[in-house]
Amino acid sequence: MASHRRPKSPSRARVTVLTATAAAAVALTSQAAHADPKPTKSEVKAKVDKLYDEAEKASEKYNGAKEQQDKLKKEVDAIQDKVAREQAELNSLRNELGSIATAQYRSGGIDPSVQLFFSSDPDDFLDQASALDSLTAKQAESLDKIQSKQRTLAQERKEAQDKLSELSEVREALGKSKKASQTKLAAAQHLLNTLTAAERASLAAADLRASRGSGARVELGNELPASALGGAALQAASTRIGMPYSHSVTTGPNSFDCSGLTQWAYHQAGAEITRTTYTQINQGTRISQSALKPGDLVFFNGNSHVGLYAGGGNVLHAPYPGAYVRVESMSTIGSFYGAVRI
Template identity: 80%
Template sequence: MASHRRPKQPSRTRVTVLTATAAAAVALTSQAAHADPKPTKSEVKAKVDKLYHEAEAATEKYNGAKEQQDKLKKQVDAIQDKVAREQADLNTLRRELGSIATAQYRSGGIDPSVQLFLASDPDSFLDQASALDQLTAKQAESLQKIKAKQRTLAQQRKEAQEKLGTLADVRESLGRNKQKFQSKLGEAQRLLNTLTAADRAKMAEGEQRASRAAGDRVDLGNEVPASALGAAALRAADTRVGMPYVRTATGPNSFDCSGLTQWAYAQAGVEITRTTFTQINRGTHIARSQLKPGDLVFFSNTSHVGLYAGNNTVLHAPYPGAYVRYESMSTIGSYQAAVRI
């Protein structure tokens, strides 16, 4: 007779292991099917360029906070110097008042009638009494001076305290923006690291080649600057073609975008502010159709600036890894505004 024993059931542990293995296999297969393909070199470059522009916006805010911090620090130092001088004057007045009080005590410690009785020379006593009246008047004057000094000191200390509070806020903003651009630059570097060393070298070589070519073959047309000042600034910036972009740098051998424009105008004899956000308010706003060589041109929500060079071309410091160069306005970013210094 054939055996009818029921087949042995697999253990619960074995079923669990098999189920987990199968699920993992399905998950891996699914992940493989849906995994994003590795970005190409051109895709990496596009993403990196975008991150560099975002880092530049944070850098300009950092530069602005740094400029404000430096100004506030000078103001606080000047106020604190005044406070120290006023305090020294106040201490001198207090010492003078103490001397007067001591003199009064010494000469007023005996009743005047007794002093007159004991005095060998009544005329001498009357002279002393007259001096005592003068001391009393001097004391009143000293008290008024002390009160005035105390009011001045209180006002100056309040002003210093307010400035220090603002300085603390600015330093906090400085730290946030520094962290932000460092984060963007770090993300860009991680993307670049997905490329081979050979590809990274080619990209760097391409940036250098593009900068050299821009300086050698750029066609600026025959546009005439609106002023000698603009022409001088543009000539100065032209001598920096090929210099590397370095965040927060203001020259003469490396620049960020607003550092270059500030340096160029300084060589022309005019001081302009440090950041794109303040440079845009420095001169006269003009329409794009009115651009002349030497004018400042702003892009990408005022986070980037360059000098108009003619023929729809700008001379600027682009972004990390690039060099000061001439470039078509159509490839830099979204046009924002133009200013003539």
């Protein structure tokens, strides 16, 4: 006789597991269908270039903070040396006042009228009284000097303390800028690592051709520099073609960042300019792009990058990490920001 028992229904737990498994499978399928495609070599390069630009901005801030730190350190040292000298002078004045007080005590411990009454030689007494008056006047003068010196010393100590506080803030900014630059560079390297070995080799070869295809010297051709100074700076910079780019506080002679190269070049020409793009643009005379002449400083990408105009629409500059000092068209460097003639 056939059984009429109803089939056993699946447990709730089993249904839940099956449902979850199915949902996960659907989700994975959906993710696979909508996953972002791997970026192409050109897309990676564009992102890396952007990160290099951001790293350079942070690096220029670092360079500015470093320059400010060095300046403040010298000022603090000078003030502290002055404070030490003032303190020594104050100690000397105090010793002098002590000697006067001792001499005064020995000369005039009794009321002058009483001294005159008991004195057997009035002339001798009057001589002593005159000497006592002189000591008193000298004591008053020494007290004035001490008080003045104490005020000066207090002001100098406050100035030193203010400079030390400012130095501490600059050092903090220095650390932040350095970290920001390193973070951007690490992100750029991570992106480059997503490329195949062949793609990385292709990018490196293209960059090497751009870096070393400019020749050993800059040929000015028919374009004359605006001044002998600008021409000398450009020729000095041209001797660095092929030298590697290096981030932060690199002013040569064998590696450079962008503003380090321009500062070094003008130093060789006999002129001192400041360290960063943010301060170099405020030196000399601002000029338009159409007025550019060889040796002028040209700024790009929101004033985060600088090079020397080399004529023919080209700029000699230190580009970015992994590249070398080279001459290339302004159109390939980035957006024109401004120019100055030193």
